[in-house]
Amino acid sequence: MNVSGFSKMNELIDVFRLFGFQFFQHALLGGTIAALACAWVGLFLILRKEAMIGDGIAHTAFGGIALGLFLGVNPILTSLLVSILAVLGISYMRRKGLAQSDSAIAVMLAVGFSSGLIIISLAGGFNVELFSFLFGSILTIDQTDLIIVSILGISAIFILGIFYKELLSITFDEEDARLMGIPVRLLSLAFNLLVAITIVLSIKVIGVILVVALLVLPGLSALQLNLSFKGTTLAAIGFGILSMTTGILLSSVYNVATSGVIVFTAAGIFLFTAIYRRLE
Amino acid sequence: MLNNIRSGVMKEKTPILEVSNLYVTRSNSLVIEHASFTIHQGDYVGIVGPNGGGKTTLLLALLNILPRTEGTIRLFGQNIESFSNWEKVAYVPQHAINFDPQFPLAVRELVSLGRVNRSNLGRTLKRQDWESVDEVLEFMGISGIADRRVGQLSGGQKQRVFVAKALVRKPEIILLDEPIVGVDAETQEKFYKKLSDLNLKKGITILLVTHDLTAVFCRMSKVMCINRWVNVAGITEGVEPEEVLRKAYGEHFHFVFHKHECERVFEDE
Numbered sequence: 001m002n003v004s005g006f007s008k009m010n011e012l013i014d015v016f017r018l019f020g021f022q023f024f025q026h027a028l029l030g031g032t033i034a035a036l037a038c039a040w041v042g043l044f045l046i047l048r049k050e051a052m053i054g055d056g057i058a059h060t061a062f063g064g065i066a067l068g069l070f071l072g073v074n075p076i077l078t079s080l081l082v083s084i085l086a087v088l089g090i091s092y093m094r095r096k097g098l099a100q101s102d103s104a105i106a107v108m109l110a111v112g113f114s115s116g117l118i119i120i121s122l123a124g125g126f127n128v129e130l131f132s133f134l135f136g137s138i139l140t141i142d143q144t145d146l147i148i149v150s151i152l153g154i155s156a157i158f159i160l161g162i163f164y165k166e167l168l169s170i171t172f173d174e175e176d177a178r179l180m181g182i183p184v185r186l187l188s189l190a191f192n193l194l195v196a197i198t199i200v201l202s203i204k205v206i207g208v209i210l211v212v213a214l215l216v217l218p219g220l221s222a223l224q225l226n227l228s229f230k231g232t233t234l235a236a237i238g239f240g241i242l243s244m245t246t247g248i249l250l251s252s253v254y255n256v257a258t259s260g261v262i263v264f265t266a267a268g269i270f271l272f273t274a275i276y277r278r279l280e
Numbered sequence: 281m282l283n284n285i286r287s288g289v290m291k292e293k294t295p296i297l298e299v300s301n302l303y304v305t306r307s308n309s310l311v312i313e314h315a316s317f318t319i320h321q322g323d324y325v326g327i328v329g330p331n332g333g334g335k336t337t338l339l340l341a342l343l344n345i346l347p348r349t350e351g352t353i354r355l356f357g358q359n360i361e362s363f364s365n366w367e368k369v370a371y372v373p374q375h376a377i378n379f380d381p382q383f384p385l386a387v388r389e390l391v392s393l394g395r396v397n398r399s400n401l402g403r404t405l406k407r408q409d410w411e412s413v414d415e416v417l418e419f420m421g422i423s424g425i426a427d428r429r430v431g432q433l434s435g436g437q438k439q440r441v442f443v444a445k446a447l448v449r450k451p452e453i454i455l456l457d458e459p460i461v462g463v464d465a466e467t468q469e470k471f472y473k474k475l476s477d478l479n480l481k482k483g484i485t486i487l488l489v490t491h492d493l494t495a496v497f498c499r500m501s502k503v504m505c506i507n508r509w510v511n512v513a514g515i516t517e518g519v520e521p522e523e524v525l526r527k528a529y530g531e532h533f534h535f536v537f538h539k540h541e542c543e544r545v546f547e548d549e
Contacts, residue, residue: 162402169396179366181398228386
């Protein structure tokens with residue numbers, strides 16, 4: 001075996017050794033839960049043509065993170081509160097006819113993000129921790145974060161699993177769903193709260209700037225495959241988890257930004273599926 | 281044969297839809313004015329009228345999706361406000377056939393959505409629900425394409441899928457809003473045949489918005505003409521189609537209607 005062969009072998013052994021570290025196990029577990037929830041919720045968002053609500057809420061959550069850091073409270077919890085308020089605000093504006101969906105999202109995005117900026121300037125400027133929420137830092141996820149991510153993620157997946165068929169019915173034909181006695185308004189609000197929960201739990205993993213990619217790309221890739229709804233859902237979840245684990249693994253080995261590699265992998269999968277569709 | 285079919289469906293049965301003095305306004309203009317009519321169990325009603333005459337508006341008002349300005353609607357003897365038995369009512373909207381082809385639904389999945397209702401909220405569909413789905417797929421002749429993506433089907437196949445979704449809830453009345461736009465004449469005729477089967481064999485009351493006057497006068501028991509006001513007439517041998525239609529479309533319209541077309545429709549069966 002030559003020198004380069006030895007170095008490749010060593011790299012492989014290093015990769016396997018990574019699985020023995022607790023930080024890596026935390027990252028994989030937290031990342032998988034976030035990817036699963038994001039891909040599933042994201043597929044519904046795409047089909048409801050509301051992908052931008054994800055971006056809007058993520059940016060609003062930034063205000064919550066700043067508030068948490070300022071008050072010394074866990075930022076995931078404060079951003080959850082602020083995101084839920086943002087969802088309720090968007091729903092209220094739409095219902096009362098104050099603004100269309102996209103305008104309501106734009107208003108909330110701007111208000112949430114600017115309140116974050118004000119709080120940060122009051123606190124004396126940006127710090128490393130704030131950057132970790134902006135761009136994600138899954139490799140530094142601790143036990144408390146993992147517990148919060150797991151509780152939020154499993155709750156979101158559980159609720160989605162229970163009302164999966166009703167949400168599909170509403171997404172497909174809202175009028176017909178209403179006619180069938182499905183509580184459309186209540187379930188739509190519950191779904192938007194699920195979006196808020198999913199985004200908040202993913203912030204530590206991928207950061208507020210890029211979370212929309214984790215929501216949209218896996219579902220979009222799965223849609224290229226022309227599968228049934230069940231097949232598309234499973235493919236989206238599979239692509240989400242694949243992007244996440246590949247991202248964590250590659251970024252650990254090559255020491256580059258994890259969130260960047262996750263999004264890059266997800267975008268690569270999208271490219272492949274789009275080419276596959278063209279060739280089909 | 282024509283007379284037998286008609287006398288079968290023309291019997292006065294229980295009124296299931298009673299509309300009295302109905303006024304509906306959309307975007308500040310009056311679309312339906314002073315409409316009063318009764319639909320009985322087993323009626324097969326063709327809804328005709330010029331574009332913009334208020335056909336879709338009337339259907340949406342009957343389903344309580346659009347609010348009305350005045351009047352009362354009673355469904356199965358109950359005021360529509362307090363009516364809760366919506367499983368008995370099915371609706372196939374105008375846009376059904378033009379739905380987003382990218383929407384990832386297989387035929388069987390789409391039809392199964394017809395079984396999703398208030399009574400099974402938060403629970404998975406039972407074996408009986410899936411049996412009903414398969415039964416309706418069989419009846420509509422689409423079992424062979426059950427696993428195909430709906431977006432990949434032809435116009436005629438899509439119609440049958442959407443009607444199957446409406447039927448799988450086992451309704452007693454079905455409202456269809458121009459479900460056969462943009463398909464060839466043969467497919468249209470097969471579709472009308474299926475609807476006649478539903479009406480005659482299963483006793484389902486049908487309200488169908490259509491521009492196909494031949495189908496209305498050959499197959500249906502009543503014609504409802506809508507042009508802001510609503511006029512319902514029973515179709516019997518004595519009624520001249522021209523007479524009924526002129527009331528709806530106005531004096532300046534000229535109708536050419538060949539009675540022998542009906543004979544041809546039934547010869548095919």
